[in-house]
Amino acid sequence: MTLVLGGARSGKSAHAEALIERSPGPWTYIATAQAFDDEMRERIALHRARRPAGWETIDAPNDLAGAVAALPPGRPALVDCLTLWLTNVMLAESDLSAEAAALEAACAAAPGPLVLVSNEVGLGIVPDNALARRFRDEAGRLNQRLAARADRVVMIVAGLPLTLKEETR
Amino acid sequence: MTLVLGGARSGKSAHAEALIERSPGPWTYIATAQAFDDEMRERIALHRARRPAGWETIDAPNDLAGAVAALPPGRPALVDCLTLWLTNVMLAESDLSAEAAALEAACAAAPGPLVLVSNEVGLGIVPDNALARRFRDEAGRLNQRLAARADRVVMIVAGLPLTLKEETR
Amino acid sequence: MTLVLGGARSGKSAHAEALIERSPGPWTYIATAQAFDDEMRERIALHRARRPAGWETIDAPNDLAGAVAALPPGRPALVDCLTLWLTNVMLAESDLSAEAAALEAACAAAPGPLVLVSNEVGLGIVPDNALARRFRDEAGRLNQRLAARADRVVMIVAGLPLTLKEETR
Numbered sequence: 427m428t429l430v431l432g433g434a435r436s437g438k439s440a441h442a443e444a445l446i447e448r449s450p451g452p453w454t455y456i457a458t459a460q461a462f463d464d465e466m467r468e469r470i471a472l473h474r475a476r477r478p479a480g481w482e483t484i485d486a487p488n489d490l491a492g493a494v495a496a497l498p499p500g501r502p503a504l505v506d507c508l509t510l511w512l513t514n515v516m517l518a519e520s521d522l523s524a525e526a527a528a529l530e531a532a533c534a535a536a537p538g539p540l541v542l543v544s545n546e547v548g549l550g551i552v553p554d555n556a557l558a559r560r561f562r563d564e565a566g567r568l569n570q571r572l573a574a575r576a577d578r579v580v581m582i583v584a585g586l587p588l589t590l591k592e593e594t595r
Numbered sequence: 596m597t598l599v600l601g602g603a604r605s606g607k608s609a610h611a612e613a614l615i616e617r618s619p620g621p622w623t624y625i626a627t628a629q630a631f632d633d634e635m636r637e638r639i640a641l642h643r644a645r646r647p648a649g650w651e652t653i654d655a656p657n658d659l660a661g662a663v664a665a666l667p668p669g670r671p672a673l674v675d676c677l678t679l680w681l682t683n684v685m686l687a688e689s690d691l692s693a694e695a696a697a698l699e700a701a702c703a704a705a706p707g708p709l710v711l712v713s714n715e716v717g718l719g720i721v722p723d724n725a726l727a728r729r730f731r732d733e734a735g736r737l738n739q740r741l742a743a744r745a746d747r748v749v750m751i752v753a754g755l756p757l758t759l760k761e762e763t764r
Numbered sequence: 765m766t767l768v769l770g771g772a773r774s775g776k777s778a779h780a781e782a783l784i785e786r787s788p789g790p791w792t793y794i795a796t797a798q799a800f801d802d803e804m805r806e807r808i809a810l811h812r813a814r815r816p817a818g819w820e821t822i823d824a825p826n827d828l829a830g831a832v833a834a835l836p837p838g839r840p841a842l843v844d845c846l847t848l849w850l851t852n853v854m855l856a857e858s859d860l861s862a863e864a865a866a867l868e869a870a871c872a873a874a875p876g877p878l879v880l881v882s883n884e885v886g887l888g889i890v891p892d893n894a895l896a897r898r899f900r901d902e903a904g905r906l907n908q909r910l911a912a913r914a915d916r917v918v919m920i921v922a923g924l925p926l927t928l929k930e931e932t933r
Contacts, residue, residue: 431752431753432886433718433886435886435903436886436904437904465894546753547602547888547889548603549715549716549771549888550718551730551731551888553888556634562889566602566603567604570753572753573754574754584908585907585908585912586917586928586929588926588928590752590755591755602887715771717774718884718885719891720896721885732773733773735771735773735774739922739923742923743923759924
């Protein structure tokens with residue numbers, strides 16, 4: 427299990443795709459994005475257009491743990507991204523703590539190579555509004571939890587990886 | 596002297612506590628937070644609840660240099676955090692440059708192991724309002740000054756340390 | 765060609781100046797800042813005051829590719845910074861994609877050592893307004909493109925360099 431962190435337009439998705447393609451395909455792309463508006467629809471289309479043949483795409487905006495648990499044995503999978511999933515869970519007013527625990531357990535039990543993409547959002551000034559502050563806190567906590575579980579954590583800056591954790595088994 | 600940098604919910608306080616507990620206790624926790632509202636009160640209570648026995652807590656929202664200078668000989672201490680102290684100094688309209696110089700001198704002369712926690716806040720988009728921009732500038736300058744003095748500087752991302760400086764004496 | 769990334773007040777300009785001064789002078793400073801208001805005028809004056817003798821300053825708020833292409837053979841040059849240039853190009857509503865391609869080509873063909881300074885702006889919470897989001901995306905893309913071309917990429921945090929890429933030729 428690898429966690430790929432990075433800022434906006436840091437190249438984290440492209441890096442994560444390259445990582446998972448080191449395992450033999452076919453690969454599953456678990457997409458968490460929900461298209462609420464044109465800007466979002468455009469971003470999703472751009473991401474899809476980049477993926478070549480050999481990729482199966484599954485949409486899991488809310489039940490991400492279920493999608494990970496349902497992966498076929500040995501199938502390499504990429505989750506893009508945790509931050510959008512967190513947004514969806516918060517908007518749905520689901521029990522975040524239970525959802526995060528279920529996700530963690532599903533990822534730890536994943537039957538094949540798994541790469542998770544997540545945004546780092548806590549390195550700017552404190553946001554003005556309380557919801558953004560809560561989101562920032564939850565995103566930080568989620569990243570910490572999954573980083574603790576992952577075998578490998580990389581942060582992408584300007585397309586370049588910086589290794590934060592590398593466990594050899 | 597160690598400087599621990601990190602974003603919101605990066606795990607920097609937990610990392611700093613683990614670092615200082617490598618020195619034999621008792622330890623002093625120098626808290627700079629001021630509880631202006633319920634959100635802040637809750638954050639402070641959470642931080643306090645995490646600290647086990649063997650910790651003495653001192654509140655120094657403004658006179659941080661004085662609190663560091665008054666530490667007993669050899670006492671390991673943790674300052675959490677510089678960014679809240681900077682907020683307090685700016686709100687009090689004190690002479691920031693003199694206060695920062697006094698803090699630097701006190702930290703350099705600290706009689707025991709000292710770990711300083713500070714937020715990195717300059718990696719987002721330029722803030723809309725002038726006060727936030729000024730704060731961001733001052734926080735960056737303060738981090739640079741203390742990083743130059745420190746023997747060790749680490750940045751925490753998702754709970755994982757990234758060493759920026761390590762001086763062996 | 766070296767790309768120096770960093771947040772606000774991270775010490776990236778001072779680091780970039782120290783880097784380019786390793787090559788024998790005189791040095792050219794290519795400034796992209798435009799003084800729209802007093803705050804900006806003050807920042808520019810501070811930056812200029814820090815540069816010692818032996819530096820020639822060229823203003824290139826828009827035609828940065830032209831300024832790089834016009835450097836005398838072997839002349840070491842520092843571009844500070846790409847992020848302000850991007851702001852200027854977006855405000856001028858120029859063809860950003862063509863401008864970025866011209867800049868990339870000019871940098872790759874630069875006749876002497878070249879150090880580019882750029883801001884990392886994508887590590888905070890998603891900005892409220894669409895223009896800031898677009899700027900953040902374009903800044904990330906530009907940093908990725910130039911990082912891919914550069915021989916060396918460093919990120920500056922609290923005045924300390926973190927090497928992201930180092931190519932030995």
